[in-house]
Amino acid sequence: SQTIHQWPATLVQPVGSPLSLECTVEGTSNPNLYWYRQAAGRGLQLLFYSVGIGQISSEVPQNLSASRPQDRQFILSSKKLLLSDSGFYLCAWGWNEQFFGPGTRLTVL
């Protein structure tokens, strides 16, 4: 069966610090991978998606970037965090039906 992992589960970072969130998927090959952000009490906003290694599409201009160095690894990064980057970051795989990881709660202070 397929499983999706995200870490860390929670993170508190100062403004201006770098960020690296990792997502890995097991039990499937060449999955479509997605990064979403959910602000407190809000819906999900698609940030990036990838259909293969090295292929990244950005949905909204922002302070973040994504990379896919391996088939089942998806990384969300920032060089300098902003207060507005706080939120719940969710990685997902799939196509029409998507399967979400447990998420990372990021607080930027």
Add this chain to the structure above:
Amino acid sequence: GQQVMQIPQYQHVQEGEDFTTYCNSSTTLSNIQWYKQRPGGHPVFLIQLVKSGEVKKQKRLTFQFGEAKKNSSLHITATQTTDVGTYFCCSSNTGKLIFGQGTTLQVKP
């Protein structure tokens, strides 16, 4: 671009009462999906509807897709405390999910 609007944003019901959330789009949708997110958790896929006028049931949950494929509803009969959470509708467009804002359901025991 395509948008999916969802109402109400919040709903408080007494345990045993019914609950309905509505999803609307100004454009024809190829499909509609519903996800549930428990407090502190990640979204979990519930169901997908693809046919005009389609109705599907999962125990006390009834999902409908409108005849024009522009709206959908989720109805819960006789709510229980385990139904608490946020229910999202979304539509997929070439593998990208467009989420509604979600309806957060609170159930008073």
